[in-house]
Amino acid sequence: MSGLEDLRYVALGDSQTEGLGDGDGSAGLRGWADRLAEQLAAHHPGTRYANLAVRGRTAGQVREGQLAPALELRPGLATVVAGMNDLLRPRFDADEVAGHLEAMYAALTARGARVATLTFPDLARITPLARPLAPRVGALNDRIRLAARRHGVTVVETSHHRVVTDPRLWSPDRLHAGPLGHERIAAAVAHALELPGSDDSWTRPLPGPSAAVPAGLRAAAGELRWAASFLGPWLARRVLGRSSGDGRSAKRPELLPVRLRGTSP
Incomplete structure (x- = not known):
């Protein structure tokens, strides 16, 4: 990606791309896409960046609400990361989800954008209650790879590396990366794109050692606390037909210059 002095980067996706887990509503969310944009700007001073991601969105909703605005911005680089919210729903169709992702890959690459995407980690390594989702994750990852290959999309294979499920990379809800996790995701995408450095x-x-994994009654109690604090509210929203993204819009819908951390406004 050398020589691109006026790089346009557009990020499409859900809460992970929006940056949940890396900052808060008062201080502002950062997230891996913001971090990647900063790395791009360090090498391409003319970089402009838009983040269209909205929490709670399924792959179909990302396609419906974000693809057209992304195409209007004429990106030279786009990241498309969606599907986790589909994986967690009772009804899941890997072919349907992958179809939405492939449609976005096809539309963006047809306009000349370089596109990057991610595979998903084994959720059972993050929370044992997610063990039944393992076949879904594997099926979706396989389809992401196939669709990406058909359209020349760069795949960041986070699923291949055990470190991505280290608890220290995740926020307490186990659904979103924490600051260190977002930092690692940004580094992974930068590596896949072969950015200098x-x-x-x-x-x-x-x-250092990871936190000891509790066993027996302690483990069960921990899972119950997590379910009550995070899984329960998530399921309640699903039952009521609500989403954490209801009423929300993209945090950065326009292409704007990227201010590097440590520089003056």
Whole structure:
């Protein structure tokens, strides 16, 4: 991606791309896409960046609400990360979800954009209650790879590396990356895009021992607390037909210059 002085980067997706888990509503969310934009701007000073992601969106909703605005922005680079909200729903069709993703890959690449996407980690390594979802994750990842291959999309294979399920990379809700997790995702995408200075260090284990995994009654109690605090409210919204993204819009709908951390406004 060298020589692109006026790079347009547009991020499409859900809460992970919006940046949940990396900052808060008062201080502002950062997230891996913001972090990647900063890395791009460090090498391409004319970089402009838009983030169309909205929490709670399914792949179909991302396609419906974000693809057309993204195409209007004429990106040179686009990231498309969606499907987690589909994976968690009772009704899940891997072919349907992958179809929405492929439609976005096709439309963006046809307009000349370079597109990058991610595979998903094994959720059972993050929370044992998610073990039944493992076949869904595998099926969707396989289809993402096939669709990406057909359209020349760069796939960031986060699913291949055990470090991505280290609890220290995740926020307490176990559904969103924490600051260190967002940092690693940004590094992974930068490496896949072969940005100057990037390498595979994001795949390496974190220094020091991970927190000990509780067993027996302690583990069960921990899972129940997590279910009551995070899973229960999520399921309640589903039953009521609500979403965490209701009434929300993209945090950065226009292409704007990227201010590097540590520089003056």
